[in-house]
Amino acid sequence: MTAAIETRNLTKRYGHSRGIIEVDLVVETGQIFGFLGPNGAGKSTLIRLLLDLIRPTSGGASVLGLDVRRDRLAIDRRTSYVPGELSLYSDLTGRQLLTYLGNLQGQVDAAYRESLIERLELDPTKRIKSLSRGNKQKVGLVAAFMIRPELLILDEATAGLDPFIQLEFEHLCEEARDEGRTVFISSHQLPEVEHLCDRVGIIREGRLLAVETIAGLKERALRRIEIDFIGAVDAEAFANLPGVSDLIVRDGTLRCTVMGSVDALIKAAAHFEVRNIRSVDTSLEEIFMAYYGSGEAADKSAAGEASHAAA
Amino acid sequence: MLLRNVFTKTVRDLRWPTFWVSLGCGVMTAYFAILFPTYSKLFDLNAMLEKMGPAVKLLGASLGDASTLIGFLHIELFSMILPAAMVAFAAGMASGFTAGEESRGTIDVLLSYPVSRSRVVLEKWLAIVLACIVAAVVLWAFALTGAAISASALPPDRLGAALVMLVLLGLAFADIALAISAFSGNRGAAIGVTVALMVAMYLIDALSSIVDGLGTIRPLSLFRYYMGGDPLRNGLNLGDAAVLAAVVAVFLAIAVVAFERRDLAA
Numbered sequence: 122m123t124a125a126i127e128t129r130n131l132t133k134r135y136g137h138s139r140g141i142i143e144v145d146l147v148v149e150t151g152q153i154f155g156f157l158g159p160n161g162a163g164k165s166t167l168i169r170l171l172l173d174l175i176r177p178t179s180g181g182a183s184v185l186g187l188d189v190r191r192d193r194l195a196i197d198r199r200t201s202y203v204p205g206e207l208s209l210y211s212d213l214t215g216r217q218l219l220t221y222l223g224n225l226q227g228q229v230d231a232a233y234r235e236s237l238i239e240r241l242e243l244d245p246t247k248r249i250k251s252l253s254r255g256n257k258q259k260v261g262l263v264a265a266f267m268i269r270p271e272l273l274i275l276d277e278a279t280a281g282l283d284p285f286i287q288l289e290f291e292h293l294c295e296e297a298r299d300e301g302r303t304v305f306i307s308s309h310q311l312p313e314v315e316h317l318c319d320r321v322g323i324i325r326e327g328r329l330l331a332v333e334t335i336a337g338l339k340e341r342a343l344r345r346i347e348i349d350f351i352g353a354v355d356a357e358a359f360a361n362l363p364g365v366s367d368l369i370v371r372d373g374t375l376r377c378t379v380m381g382s383v384d385a386l387i388k389a390a391a392h393f394e395v396r397n398i399r400s401v402d403t404s405l406e407e408i409f410m411a412y413y414g415s416g417e418a419a420d421k422s423a424a425g426e427a428s429h430a431a432a
Numbered sequence: 433m434l435l436r437n438v439f440t441k442t443v444r445d446l447r448w449p450t451f452w453v454s455l456g457c458g459v460m461t462a463y464f465a466i467l468f469p470t471y472s473k474l475f476d477l478n479a480m481l482e483k484m485g486p487a488v489k490l491l492g493a494s495l496g497d498a499s500t501l502i503g504f505l506h507i508e509l510f511s512m513i514l515p516a517a518m519v520a521f522a523a524g525m526a527s528g529f530t531a532g533e534e535s536r537g538t539i540d541v542l543l544s545y546p547v548s549r550s551r552v553v554l555e556k557w558l559a560i561v562l563a564c565i566v567a568a569v570v571l572w573a574f575a576l577t578g579a580a581i582s583a584s585a586l587p588p589d590r591l592g593a594a595l596v597m598l599v600l601l602g603l604a605f606a607d608i609a610l611a612i613s614a615f616s617g618n619r620g621a622a623i624g625v626t627v628a629l630m631v632a633m634y635l636i637d638a639l640s641s642i643v644d645g646l647g648t649i650r651p652l653s654l655f656r657y658y659m660g661g662d663p664l665r666n667g668l669n670l671g672d673a674a675v676l677a678a679v680v681a682v683f684l685a686i687a688v689v690a691f692e693r694r695d696l697a698a
């Protein structure tokens with residue numbers, strides 16, 4: 122099966138500053154894919170490359186198996202896009218805009234369009250210039266969903282939506298997925314998309330760091346582990362265990378941070394008499410931060426450890 | 433419905449500017465046509481022009497014979513006011529075609545629908561062609577009505593020939609502005625450069641008969657082709673029209689290619 126999105130060594134430089142660097146990303150069809158990264162990471166750059174709005178410095182990309190440069194119109198017919206900084210023709214009403222975009226597309230299921238307008242509670246008679254950011258966003262979403270695209274590319278599409286509409290939007294994404302279509306949604310806030318996405322890609326400073334399922338992301342989670350021992354323990358026995366860092370052994374208690382599997386740590390601990398094990402699961406946000414700021418999450422846990430030790 | 437495609441949408445965007453420019457130029461021309469007999473009775477215009485000497489040539493009244501309505505319109509309107517209005521309108525609108533969509537950010541959504549970049553440029557260009565033709569036809573009708581009211585002779589075909597040249601001149605500058613904005617994405621630069629070019633070309637043409645040396649570069653001025661053949665007196669000069677049409681075609685092609693190749697502003 123052809124991937125919904127495939128980039129090969131995709132690189133975009135703006136003069137000397139980076140946009141994205143050698144991104145190899147594959148998004149399979151039939152899923153909701155979250156594209157996560159802090160502001161300035163390169164999310165919009167990658168998306169605008171997929172739309173052929175900007176051209177790569179090197180590398181290439183295909184969408185639905187079609188080359189983004191060569192097969193532009195074929196891709197446009199089967200995909201839709203809501204840009205991050207959404208601007209629409211402000212002198213048109215919502216309905217006029219949807220009419221125009223529908224005409225550009227060719228064929229639009231009018232009944233489905235009306236149902237979308239209703240579900241997102243859009244007032245299509247208002248001029249776009251009079252709409253709030255959230256309401257403007259709704260026009261963009263109706264325009265994107267109304268053509269029932271095989272791939273939806275949404276750049277920070279949830280920003281500015283109120284909670285009820287956000288929920289309706291998530292239903293729309295899930296419906297699309299359940300029909301075997303693909304949703305690619307970027308965000309700089311994990312909590313906004315964490316429960317929605319099947320998989321996420323994490324980009325930071327222009328480089329794709331990881332592509333994971335949410336479950337996998339949790340699996341690779343940083344865990345804070347504390348083990349209380351009965352009797353003396355040899356700190357040396359825990360040194361250099363795979364995935365273990367920030368190790369402190371004091372007063373019969375071991376504290377450390379584990380990335381990924383805790384197996385090696387448990388096996389090492391089994392050589393001693395264990396009274397209790399506590400595992401403090403980090404939140405997904407913390408995991409995310411671990412990918413983001415290579416230093417940041419580690420610093421945080423180190424700081425926690427230090428205060429612990431002082432107490 | 434004016435929301436069918438990029439062409440009709442642009443026609444819709446241009447409808448009010450086109451209405452006002454057509455009406456303004458039309459009423460002005462009708463006004464001169466109606467008042468022409470009164471003017472020519474009150475003043476011996478040719479003698480006045482003669483007395484003003486070379487200075488009047490700066491205003492473009494190089495070939496005029498003010499004793500006929502058509503000569504009068506040439507001096508009063510076709511030499512400066514109408515081309516300035518037409519160029520300002522056509523180039524002003526064209527400079528915002530792609531650059532306006534870019535700076536407002538609407539280009540992202542537009543191009544995510546199955547419309548190619550070249551199609552966007554061409555359909556928008558077609559809309560400005562239509563707008564210029566509409567303005568010219570309105571002007572033609574107003575002028576002939578005015579002439580009929582004042583019972584002055586005004587040959588419709590030669591007026592038409594001058595309007596063809598006016599439209600071609602407007603489109604030539606419109607395409608220059610379109611090409612600059614398609615290349616740079618900068619509407620201000622497109623307007624600035626185009627207006628500067630228009631003024632320079634106007635001065636070259638107007639001054640070439642009184643300043644030695646300018647004659648050699650006069651062929652570089654589009655104004656040379658616009659009224660150089662005096663279409664109001666001699667009818668359409670196909671050679672001159674072809675030169676302007678070629679400029680229109682070349683800069684349209686440059687605009688299409690430039691827009692096709694560029695990274696578009698976010």
Ligand SMILES: Nc1ncnc2c1ncn2[C@@H]1O[C@H](COP(=O)(O)OP(=O)(O)O)[C@@H](O)[C@H]1O
Nearest residue numbers: 135138139140159160161162163164165166167
């Ligand atoms: N037109 C541009 N010119 C120069 N640098 C740019 C341009 N667009 C984006 N960048 C840079 O590329 C990087 C990625 O930007 P962007 O893709 O917008 O990030 P994100 O969407 O993840 O917030 C940023 O460092 C930004 O400054």
Ligand SMILES: [Mg+2]
Nearest residue numbers: 164165166205
């Ligand atoms: Mg962005």
